[in-house]
Amino acid sequence: MNKLGIIALESAQNAGQKIDEILSLWRHGGHFLIPSSCPRFGSGEAKGLVKESVRDRDIYILVDVCNPSVTYKMDGYINRMSPDDHFQDLKRVIAACNGKAGRITVIMPFLYESRQHRRTGRESLDCAMMLRELENMGVHDIITFDAHDPRVQNSIPFSGFEDVSPALQFTQALLTEYEDLKIDSDHMMFISPDEGATQRVVFMASIFGVNIGMFYKRRDYSTIVNGMNPIIAHDFCGESVEGKDVIVVDDMISSGGSMIDVAKQLKDRGAARVFMFATFGLFTNGLDQFDKAYSEGIFDRVFTTNLVYQKPELLERPWYYSVGMNRYVAAIIDTLNKGESMSELIKPAERMKEMVELYKGKM
Known part of the structure; x- marks a missing residue:
């Protein structure tokens, strides 16, 4: 060599x-x-x-x-x-x-x-x-x-x-951090926040042996805001999440608005705990909206990797878990x-x- x-x-x-x-x-x-x-x-x-x-x-x-x-x-x-x-x-x-x-x-x-x-x-x-x-x-x-x-x-x-894929490290982090998870279709579910993340979710769910759900983003294609067509609503496809721990999986959290909206809808549907997996946590709009959502019980933990720069204040948040890579x-x-x-x-x-x-x- x-x-x-x-x-x-x-x-x-x-x-x-x-x-x-x-x-x-x-x-x-x-x-x-x-x-x-x-x-x-x-x-x-x-x-x-x-x-x-x-x-x-x-x-x-x-x-x-x-x-x-x-x-x-x-x-x-x-x-x-x-x-x-x-x-x-x-x-x-x-x-x-x-x-x-x-x-x-x-x-x-x-x-x-x-x-x-x-x-x-x-x-x-x-x-x-x-x-x-x-x-x-x-x-x-x-x-x-x-x-x-x-x-x-x-x-x-x-x-x-x-x-x-950092799927192995996410799995290790979740199973190490929480000792009370029930891994079966009656108690756990993986969620795709949009149609683009479905492949990631299918892979994770197949490993855990549980079902999946998916949100579909309805956009306003007549308008462009910050380079994108704005999201009008998230529509859910899948079985009931009531009483289940749900894990939302995506490649990145940019501003975070979509993730929080998805988490809120899952909570409104009766989900027990909401965990978020994202390879890259950019948090381009700051952390205030996540602080507010966490205080309101909308989600329980956000897991992102240290593959990109992490703001010092992010590492201090009680709702954040840094997955070492x-x-x-x-x-x-x-x-x-x-x-x-x-x-x-x-x-x-x-x-x-x-x-x-x-x-x-x-x-």
């Missing part, structure tokens, strides 16, 4: 350091982080710097395009880094490797522009363009988590693309660098079934 190197952009520095520590422990010493930076000129323009040799190394570049805490100064003003800025810095660092790396893998947990994954009119296909651009720059593999629509990989059919990412890097199969890592169904059966045996 080639010598391992990890480049963590500023947006993913904390995760990069922790992953490096884990790999150092597993490999009995040594560190793999390669220092890098993207300094800016007074005009706001930037350049990428890699401060150690990457020649013939197996390079893994970590980037969090959703991290709004990174800033830069331009014309005397402080600007927050947008996803566009983070993606530009990623390309700068790839270019700074000068084609000398043996292999480049980009680990981008939240896939940049993944919400703009299909064309419904005279629109740009931003996610597909991003993937093609990385491919043209010499990136061999792209690792992402819970892509909004994994079919975007069809735009780069000759490059590696792994869409990894650093060991999982380290395992992915370790496995790929050794040239071993990823199948067991990205297809965790058997391990999840064992976990659920073990939990049932303790009930």
